[in-house]
Amino acid sequence: MPTTYVNGKIFVGTDEQTFANSMIIDDGKVTQIGNDLTPAGNVVDLAGQTVLPGLIDCHTHPKYIADALHGTACTPPNVNSIKEMQEALRQSPSYGQGPDTWIEGWGFDETKLAEHRSPNRDDLDAVSTDQPIFIYRSDCHSSVGNSKALELAGIDENTPDPVGGKIERFTDGRPTGFMREVAATQLLIRAKSAQSYQTDLTNMVNSSAHYLQNGLVAIGEMMGRMKPYTTLKLYQDAVQQGFAPKASIYYVFDELDPDQPLLPSGDQQLRVAGIKVFMDGSISGETAFNKEPYPSGKMGVSLTSVAKLKLEVEFARQNKLQIAIHAMGNATIQRVIDVTKDLQPWLDGMPSVRIEHASLMTDEMFKEIDASPMNYALVTQPIFYFAEDESYRTYLSPAQFKTAYRVKTMHDSTALLGLSSDAPCTPWAEPDSPFYSIYAAVTRKAANGDMVNADEAITVPQAVLGYTRDAAKIGGFTNNGTLTAGKDADFVILNKDIFTVSPNDLQNVKVSETWIGGHRVYQN
Known part of the structure; x- marks a missing residue:
């Protein structure tokens, strides 16, 4: 009826x-x-009452969120020091549950901690040496584990750094527990996931209510994995057990065999949509790759060469997949534009190339995008400058800061603008609330009250479209985005x-x- x-x-x-x-x-x-x-x-x-089309977070990390929801928020306002972090971890429901149960946390930013440093294995060993402990840094690129977690991952003083990552070490060569960038963090994540698939599945199913509470009816899983099990299998099993949001999966290219095809598959409930490429790190970690040095003299890290990016773009083109490229620093974004701007789109009705974050962009970059035949999407996160204003002002020069998160210019360009969360990858207790992102996009105010490039504000309807109509186009959710007939x-x-x-x-x-x-x- x-x-x-x-x-x-x-x-x-x-x-x-x-x-x-x-x-x-x-x-x-x-x-x-x-x-x-x-x-x-x-x-x-x-x-x-006001009604909106179902909201869409086209760049998020549901597996990480599923872990975080049963983990400990190591973020302000409740955690402001390593001592407070230790106490918060002791209050975790997982604490004291035996050596097979991981204690997990998320969201710390060393610049916001009283000690102005990251926690290390010794700090976490003070909480427990019997249970493995794993905590994501706020950017979810880096992490820290205690001695038990390192042991389960097989990491010791003789373990080489993975390609694209770094195992930080004390002066005596002993790993500190801090795993810098995604490739290193994955060493701990694989150990954790391999221990209990059922735990991962239960956490994913339980996370469904979290999305529905935030009005999110569809999500983009931007960290698809092939090991120790495929992300598609996790979602298939979760959907069977009641996971409600629609999902598009983007597999991390470095986990794929480039000689084997990966074809788009599935339906509007669950589909393999594309590949994910990491070009650099994060601004809050001083690892985004810039043309000009940070005030500290650092340049950031380049994780993907031009030659490799060309191979990844060609893989996406041949397999009719989107390519979603993590690019925060201006040198990285320019590299993406240089490689793709003269190419013809290979997808109809949705962007072939997604530039994720697009954190520091110049006028020239927008001119090149506007003149290009390529169909781009710029998928950005206002929650970042809302929650991380202090880090951006500390690590960026005034000239760099002026180019940060140019949402209005993105909206006015020929690229599709998608607003998203990248949750839980920012130090905020509600990282994927669409309404904090909309607030930040419209007011340009940070949580601390600072104004962040006020001339880049957009209107409320424009922000809502970034979470509905345009997010649906970007993520391939063709049955969503508007409340029109059909x-x-x-x-x-x-x-x-x-x-x-x-x-x-x-x-x-x-x-x-x-x-x-x-x-x-x-x-x-």
């Missing part, structure tokens, strides 16, 4: 201005939307009118209800 929703303020999602007050849903689809429709079937009075009946009802609240109140907007396929799957 159809259901008619009346008396609402429904943002259709086709453009910045179009609203309706009623819509009819039947068999999981929107069949009509408009003003004062003749009711059919059941009638639901929205009582003036689209899936995936939508959210808000507790406030996001289009009329004070800009400073945007961060307090919450989801009252989330609906997928015409069924309510979350209610506050």
Whole structure:
């Protein structure tokens, strides 16, 4: 039986201005939307509430979030020192559960800790030497483990650094436990995942409620893995057990056999969509690769050469996959543009090349993108400058800082703009709340009150489109993004009118209800 929703303020999602007050849903689809429709079937009075198309986080790390949700937040305002971190880990439900149970945490940023350094294995051994401990740094590129975690991963003073990563060491050669960049962090993650697939699966299934609470009906998994099991298998099993959001998986290229095809596959619920390439590190870790040195003299790290990037782009083209390229520093972004700007797109209806983060961009870069035949997406994260303003101001020169997160210029370019979280890869307790990102994109205010390049602010409707219509185009969620006839009946009802609240109140907007396929799957 159809259901008619009346008396609402429904943002259709086709453009910045179009609203309706009623819509009819039947068999999981929107069949009509408009003003004062003749009711059919059941009638639901929205009582003036604001409705958006289901939100989409097109760049996130659900496996990491699944781990983090049962782990310990090592972020302000509750954790501001290594001592407080140790105490927080002792309060973890995993603490004291035996040697097969990992104690996990996430979100520390050494610049925000009283000691102004990263924790090391000795700090974590003070919490436990019987249980393995693993904590993500805020960027999720680097991490730290205790002695037990290092032992399970087979890491000692004789272990060589992996390609693209570094095992930090004390002066005597003993590993400190700090694993710099993704390749090193994966050594610990594989040991953790290999120990219990069932734990990973349970955590993933349990994380479904987290997304629905945030109004997220679709997600982009940007860290697809082949080892110790395939990410596709984890999602397939999770969906069978009730994981609700739709998902597009992007496999890390370095885990693939470049001589074996990887074809796009699946459906709108779960699909393999592309490959992920890491070009550099993070700004908060001083590892984003820049043309000019940081004030400290560091240049950052280059993780992918021009020759290798060309091979990766060709692999994506031959296999009809998107290529999503992590690029934060301006030297890295320029390298991506140089390699791709003269190529013809190989995908229709969605970007062939996604530049993830696009943190430091110059006017010339935008001109090159606008003049290029390539269909680009710029997928950026306002939550980064919201939560990490101090790090950006510490590590960037004033000239570099001025080019940070140019969201308005991205929106005005020919590239598609996607807003996303990269969660949990930032030091904020709610890293994937769309409303903190929308607040930051519209006000350009950081959590500490600083203004971050105010002239790069966008409007609320533009920000919402970055989480709906344009995020759907970028992530290949063709049945989502708008509430037009024929689209899936995936939508959210808000507790406030996001289009009329004070800009400073945007961060307090919450989801009252989330609906997928015409069924309510979350209610506050």
